[in-house]
Amino acid sequence: MKCPHCKQGILEKYTGVMEEDGISYEALRCSQCGEEIMTMPQLKELAKKYRKLRKAKEVTFAQWGNSLAVRIPNDVVQEYKLASGKRAVLTKDKQGIRIIPE
Ligand SMILES: [Zn+2]
CATH class of the missing domain: 2.10.260 (Pemi-like Protein 1; Chain: D)
Incomplete structure (x- = not known):
């Protein structure tokens, strides 16, 4: 799949980490410009992780x-x-x- 941003690179599967919360996510990243694009299932997966994080509670x-x-x-x-x-x-x-x- 070609990058819709720079129209030169190829989108490759990539696993990143959200810096603020340490949540890992899967996305597609352009080999040329580094633009990250998420498919609908990838987006849903990330949303699910965030919901889980908000439900989690710290106890002592x-x-x-x-x-x-x-x-x-x-x-x-x-x-x-x-x-x-x-x-x-x-x-x-x-x-x-x-x-x-x-
Ligand atoms: Zn690109």
Whole structure:
């Protein structure tokens, strides 16, 4: 595919990283002028990554006897109707830990 910008280079698959948030993305880049173009699926993929990032929350561990406790932010408490003493299931996978309220 020829570059629509300079009309000389060829668009090649390229993986870049958004400097501000460290999110990697796939795009097409011109071999001549360096112009980056995204296809619709590539654009959708990037949008998905941003949505995921905004949903992610940072939490802090605290010592609780021999275990560790995780402080859950209030908006999450409200959304999932969590309360002290209520039970949840903890599952582990390669990426981390999931807490599923009962
Ligand atoms: Zn070009």
